[in-house]
Amino acid sequence: MIRVQEAPFDSGVEQQAMLAGRTDIGAVVSFTGLVRDFNERPEVRALTLEHYPGMTESSLSDIVEQAESRWSLDGVCVIHRIGRLAPGDPIVLVVVASAHRRAAFEACEFIMDYLKTRAPFWKKEHASDGDYWVAERESDHRDAHRWGTC
Amino acid sequence: MALTHLNARGEAHMVDVGDKPESRREASASGVIRMHPATLALLADGGLPKGDVLATARIAGIQAAKRTHELIPLCHSLALSKVTIEFQLDSARSSVEVTATCRLNGRTGVEMEALTAVSVACLTLYDMCKAVDKSMEIGEIHLNSKTGGKSGDYQRLETGAPIVTGECAAGEVSLGTRCDAISPCIRVKCLAELRERLGVGELSVPLASLARADVAGLKEALKEQDPRFAKLDEGRVLCAVNQVMASDTTPITDEDEVAFFPPVTGG
Numbered sequence: 001m002i003r004v005q006e007a008p009f010d011s012g013v014e015q016q017a018m019l020a021g022r023t024d025i026g027a028v029v030s031f032t033g034l035v036r037d038f039n040e041r042p043e044v045r046a047l048t049l050e051h052y053p054g055m056t057e058s059s060l061s062d063i064v065e066q067a068e069s070r071w072s073l074d075g076v077c078v079i080h081r082i083g084r085l086a087p088g089d090p091i092v093l094v095v096v097a098s099a100h101r102r103a104a105f106e107a108c109e110f111i112m113d114y115l116k117t118r119a120p121f122w123k124k125e126h127a128s129d130g131d132y133w134v135a136e137r138e139s140d141h142r143d144a145h146r147w148g149t150c
Numbered sequence: 151m152a153l154t155h156l157n158a159r160g161e162a163h164m165v166d167v168g169d170k171p172e173s174r175r176e177a178s179a180s181g182v183i184r185m186h187p188a189t190l191a192l193l194a195d196g197g198l199p200k201g202d203v204l205a206t207a208r209i210a211g212i213q214a215a216k217r218t219h220e221l222i223p224l225c226h227s228l229a230l231s232k233v234t235i236e237f238q239l240d241s242a243r244s245s246v247e248v249t250a251t252c253r254l255n256g257r258t259g260v261e262m263e264a265l266t267a268v269s270v271a272c273l274t275l276y277d278m279c280k281a282v283d284k285s286m287e288i289g290e291i292h293l294n295s296k297t298g299g300k301s302g303d304y305q306r307l308e309t310g311a312p313i314v315t316g317e318c319a320a321g322e323v324s325l326g327t328r329c330d331a332i333s334p335c336i337r338v339k340c341l342a343e344l345r346e347r348l349g350v351g352e353l354s355v356p357l358a359s360l361a362r363a364d365v366a367g368l369k370e371a372l373k374e375q376d377p378r379f380a381k382l383d384e385g386r387v388l389c390a391v392n393q394v395m396a397s398d399t400t401p402i403t404d405e406d407e408v409a410f411f412p413p414v415t416g417g
Contacts (some may be wrong), residue, residue, distance in 0.1 A: 051416070115416060118414065120416075121414055123416065124342075133343035134415040135415070136386070
């Protein structure tokens with residue numbers, strides 16, 4: 001399940017929905033990304049997330065499909081928020097369910113690493129001394145490269 | 151919520167602020183004056199008959215902030231500690247954005263001062279330029295933010311800011327020709343930081359203007375059309391054709407959607 005939305009999400013509700021009626025799932029890993037109050041500059045007051053509608057959804061689907069081809073998964077949920085967010089707000093959710101923990105841990109990390117470098121989202125941060133567009137990070141590319149093809 | 155400028159009988163009255171504690175207060179407001187591109191060029195070059203337009207409008211804005219209480223009936227007269235007026239010339243929108251910031255340590259807010267400063271600075275810009283352009287239009291005057299005081303901080307939600315990139319208000323794109331039904335055309339989008347750097351969100355390019363029907367050919371045609379597009383070669387700029395990642399050699403045909411954007415930073 002993939003959603004791009006302005007509204008907040010509840011990771012507990014999403015996880016329960018994935019597990020409802022299932023007894024074959026042995027592991028579920030949930031990752032929530034939050035807005036920090038510091039980044040390239042201190043005192044980040046808010047950020048605005050832009051995206052490229054259409055391509056966003058298709059690139060997230062593609063990332064999930066790649067994860068499903070690498071690991072045996074019983075459920076994947078990716079929710080990414082857009083619009084204006086404040087420090088502490090949840091920004092992204094990845095929930096992965098599998099029969100065994102290793103697959104769930106790895107697939108969750110894989111999806112986040114690929115999302116960071118491939119999904120068309122852009123952050124503009126509103127700090128106390130002005131607005132700026134967040135620059136890409138070399139470390140994100142290194143993280144994505146760990147999984148081989150890139 | 152009650153209106154503080156009305157008393158129990160619904161009559162206008164001035165709020166007694168004598169018992170309010172002093173606090174540091176700041177407010178920022180902005181507005182826009184749109185004009186003919188030729189007027190904006192004259193303004194930028196200092197070629198207008200009345201002289202230095204921006205310096206005059208700045209002084210007018212500062213004076214107006216100080217005299218707000220004379221204009222707005224129930225405003226208190228305030229000893230402002232600081233007033234700044236800034237101008238942003240936007241050639242893509244053919245407009246000047248005026249931002250005023252007012253500050254004081256006191257018992258009442260300074261948002262009316264900031265709004266008055268912006269309004270009068272815009273009016274002064276009109277007065278200084280009207281000899282060459284009478285069609286200028288003043289608009290979008292609003293409070294951006296306010297800090298200090300009992301009612302708490304306020305930050306204007308940027309509802310106008312696109313969270314869906316590649317879509318901009320009608321008339322925002324001054325470049326290129328619109329696609330018509332007859333001649334083949336490519337729809338080009340510039341997203342996020344690149345859109346702001348270029349001042350262009352969306353435009354159409356006739357397929358016939360491309361020497362080669364691929365992404366590299368499109369870039370050349372764009373640069374030919376407007377030198378600003380040289381920025382497509384600066385830093386890392388990514389490209390997608392019909393929402394699939396593409397390279398310089400990706401072919402392009404009629405009705406294709408080509409998006410240029412900076413490296414992604416989601417998650």
